[in-house]
Amino acid sequence: MAEQFDVIVVGTGWNGLIGAKTYLDFAPTAKLVLLDEQSSIGGVWSKEKIYPNLYAQIKYGQFEYSFYPMRKEGITSDGYISGETINRYLSDFASDYDLVRRTRFRTKVVRVERLGEGAGWRLEIEGQPAIECAKLIYASGATSHPVIPSYANSGFQAPVMHSSETGMHLEALEKIQTATVVGAAKSAYDTVFLLLKAGKKVNWVIRQEGSGPLALMPPTILGLFNTMDAVATRMVGLLGSSIMNKQGRLHRFLHQTLVGQTVTKTFWATLNLIADTHAGYSLSANANKLRPLPYGNGIFWANAGLGAASVPDFWKVFHAGDCTVHRTEIESLGEDNVVKLRDGSSFATDYIVLCTGFDKSYHPFAGDLQRSLGLAPDPSEQAKWGAMEAEAAAEVDSALPAIQQPPLPRPHHDEKGKTGPAHGPSRHYRRLVVPSLVAQGDRSIYFPGFIHSIYTPLVSESQALWGVTFLLGLQDHDLPSQAEMESEVATWTVWSRKRYMVQGRKHAYAIYDFLSYVDTLLRDLGVDMTGKRNLLQELLQPVYPRDYRGLVDEYRRVQLLEQLRRLGGAAAGAGEGR
Structure with missing residues (x-):
């Protein structure tokens, strides 16, 4: 019989680490394991992938979790952060939050299978026995499967x-x-x-x-x-x-x-x-x-x-x-x-x-499962999505006329010489969950880290709170219907390819849009972390992860107030009935 876990986290980069930590915040006794095919913590910032003169394209103070400050070392005169500093930061984070002992290195996932509707997931491991879980955080990220051209x-x-x-x-x-x-x-x-x-x-x-x-x-x-x-x-x-x-x-x-x-x-x-x-x-x-x-x-x-x-x-x-x-x-x-x-x-x-980039790292999922999970387009649904995207285009063009007519023609092929359907963000609501599974009541999986953003830590922290509360059924509001979620997906897809052209046709791209994405996720959770400054400051001052310190506590406070409100309403209703 396969070894059983409450939750498996695939990947130990920014998204995997914060996903595991956040899950344990809400379920501290959960049997949780992190898997990584590399030999050290960090994902693209792991020890084996960094080298001298490698610097993140982000300023010191912006590349950290809100509650865990980075040491000020290995910083350029312009404020940019070295790869060594980032690797040390992620390694220290994993150690301080007791994630290292939960991590299995040199563990490559070669196949992911759904056990049945709401029954969890089975992961086959290269050269090792398979393992199973009730919940899966698939955080392998957008830069873990390199594209290797052949000549x-x-x-x-x-x-x-x-x-x-x-x-x-x-x-x-x-x-x-x-x-x-x-x-x-x-x-x-x-x-x-x-x-x-x-x-x-x-x-x-x-x-x-x-x-x-x-x-x-x-x-x-x-x-x-x-x-x-x-x-x-x-x-x-x-x-x-x-x-x-x-x-x-x-x-x-x-x-x-x-x-x-x-x-x-x-x-x-x-x-x-x-x-x-x-x-x-x-x-x-x-x-x-x-x-x-x-x-x-x-x-x-x-x-x-x-x-x-x-x-x-x-x-x-x-x-x-x-x-x-x-x-x-x-x-x-x-x-x-x-x-x-x-x-x-x-x-x-x-x-x-x-330096030919990476493609979507969904290879452990079989083709039919990729299609059902929104990881790859389903040809049988082409007409459905075409109609929704045509309707979404009208909305995007009306709201954002500057991108109505992108200045470059659509390319005829991608890096592999394949045509259109391979392009595009995955069809996930909020870039995280599968609409059809949500409609079935299945809260067993989410996909963090497949959105491209320079400001990875803040985005990953927000995704982790949204995704973990989704997995555990802690969100106080009902998610939209499947049709409404798919409409949101179609709107994002149309906007993305208009706004960022080639990149937006291939990925969930949000470079200048990361704050509005974070705001959207937190708004879903009823959390507002933007009320600490006046309007002018809010518009013109840079936002740092530290501005979101206490995010989990704020979510718990909002959740508690909502529960008290409901109890008060129930009590009032009972009083009227007497």
Whole structure:
């Protein structure tokens, strides 16, 4: 018989750790286990994945749980946090909250099966006996299953690795002279910087037909404000065309009036000019190839994603280094370690680093289960979702005219050459739960961490409170009907692909929208953590996780008041009946 648990948490990154801790807050005697296929705590920030010169694109004070301050060490002069500091923080958190002894490392989940309606889950483990649970927190995250492209190979012998393995190849990379970096995500920028800083020659290959290079913000705005502080204000969220923030006079002014729309466009054009000037795209042909799409407004659209030049002197090192940018694709790999490109050029290399990103890490779920859980599109429901999305498009266009007509055409293929249905956020209500299961009364699973946001800790903490109270049936209100939840999913899907174009077609993307997402989750729970400042402060001051300190206690207080209200109402009703 399989070993039994009350709850299994898959993953020990930001989402898995806070999910486990929050579950134990409400059910301290639960038999809980965390599983991770790596050998240490941290997910993408685990010990084996970090390396020198790796910095989060987030400011100190913003990359922590609300109740657990981070040590001030390993911080750049601009306030950005080193990978070593983040790894230490997560390891300390797991230790302080007694999660290490509950964790099974080097434990790879190869298959997840539903035991039956409301009966729980069975997880098959590579090389180990299967285990089962009543509740499952599937927190493997959006960056745990690397995309590895394949190329025609005729005698190529140089090492080829994914960027997620960089930390394990440092010694070998120190000994090489030339390297090839493939891709244009934030990991590619980090890898190029690491190599150039070490004096290596780099060939950087970015395909022409894709989403283009990452939109990269400067670490500070004109040396006056930390860029991530600016992004963490509700004002930028309002200016950013969020579907979760479309109420009130200020929204109507900014998005529904000519003057407001002019103000909004001017703000983003100015921010884009600052970013372009800092990067120095016009200084060389190489740099110009890194200009994000669409030209002139790449910062707003974040078509290929949004990042920050968090490492010190990124652009200075790039402009001074021996780096050639190729806007094409690898055609084949040949003898003498020659890389042949589709545009006809070629060069020899000592190493290839694939910064080709990650795909959805739902592979342990069989195809039919992926479809029933909203993890993959179901062809039989294409007409249903098409109709709902057409209705949602009208709502999005009316509320947010700035994104009604995205400036770039929809690509004909994704990274794997597959067409449309593979794209898009998973069909989960609030990006967390499966509408059809909720409608059945099944509260046995939720999926945290599959929303892309720079401000991971605060988002993960909010998701954990929403998700755990959902699992335990503690939410005082009834969730919407299945039709209403699916309507919310359709609206998000339409908005996401309009707002963030390529990224929004592939992921649940919420870069400028993380605060409105957090507000939405907490509003569902009846919790309001925004009333501590006046209106001007609320709009213009950056929000930090510490502003949400006491979140669980506030939820319990609200829950207790609701219970007392109901008891009072019941008592009054009984009195009237006498």
